[in-house]
Amino acid sequence: MPLATTRRTGLVDQVIEQLRLLVTSGEWPVGSRIPAEPELVDALGVGRNTVREAVRALAHAGLLEVRQGDGTFVRATSELSGAVRRLCSSELRDVLETRRALEVQAARLAALRRTDEELAALADTLRRRDEALTARDWDSMVRVDTDFHAQLVACSHNPVLIEVYAGFTEAVSASVATGVDMDNAAPCVRHVSHDALLNAVRDRDPEQAAREAGGFLDEQLDRLGMSGEA
Structure with a gap:
């Protein structure tokens, strides 16, 4: 499932939804490492801060896990x-x-x-x-x-x-x-x-x-x- 360049309104929410869809659809399976931040920035056409905020939100929700020095991994397929x-x-x-x-x-x-x-x-x-x-x-x-x-x-x-x-x-x-x-x-x-x-x-x-x-x-x-x- 390719990442699409986002519109310039509600960027963080748009990025969150795109990343959540990749997780819930199984495109990014549980246990896998998601693309590095620079790759996400290029694919989405947004700034680093937007990507970081979206990843942070999904990590807080329990879908992603940020491992310092190792990358960000898919933890679960839903918030529950x-x-x-x-x-x-x-x-x-x-x-x-x-x-x-x-x-x-x-x-x-x-x-x-x-x-x-x-x-x-x-x-x-x-x-x-x-x-x-x-x-x-x-x-x-x-x-x-x-x-x-x-x-x-x-x-x-x-x-x-x-x-x-x-x-x-x-x-x-x-x-x-x-x-x-x-x-x-x-x-x-x-x-x-x-x-x-x-x-x-x-x-x-x-x-x-x-x-x-x-x-x-x-x-x-x-x-x-x-x-x-x-």
């Missing part, structure tokens, strides 16, 4: 996601507790509201997740496991819950990855099965779905010394 990533990096327990609050209610609603098509999609995703786990393909396992939980939330048909969880996805992925021993396949990863959760959603049993959704997160919280409430 950026805030969550800061939380995730500092406190796994907080992330797991938040996941529990969101996913337990999502599972309860999914059991009541899911469609047959959504149930089939959940089953397919869970099958691919288990295949990746068996193959010790950890990157795929983390990605597909995260997709499974996002799909489950989507089955709630609650637009606010879905939107909040979408901003939380990167933290979910990070918390899933913390349970994966890339070299030895840690037992805590091996025995985590979502079959019972899927079955409860299939059987339209909201309370069992809620218990299953909270159960494996409670186990992780127990290992951190603070379990959730049933």
Whole structure:
């Protein structure tokens, strides 16, 4: 996605929007280093101060991270996601507790509201997740496991819950990855099965779905010394 020369009104806001679009569209993926300041100045046709102010604003919003002497990197794809990533990096327990609050209610609603098509999609995703786990393909396992939980939330048909969880996805992925021993396949990863959760959603049993959704997160919280409430 090429950068376009900006108009001479509202320059900082225009630059912020162009840079934000490059991030949210995936043109600049999370973890990548964005072009250096002189390149941005030339591409945008604005002054250094305008570029610096725009980058500073996006860094404050959590989308970018300025590393002194190393450059500026993409930190997250949205302001909410950026805030969550800061939380995730500092406190796994907080992330797991938040996941529990969101996913337990999502599972309860999914059991009541899911469609047959959504149930089939959940089953397919869970099958691919288990295949990746068996193959010790950890990157795929983390990605597909995260997709499974996002799909489950989507089955709630609650637009606010879905939107909040979408901003939380990167933290979910990070918390899933913390349970994966890339070299030895840690037992805590091996025995985590979502079959019972899927079955409860299939059987339209909201309370069992809620218990299953909270159960494996409670186990992780127990290992951190603070379990959730049933």
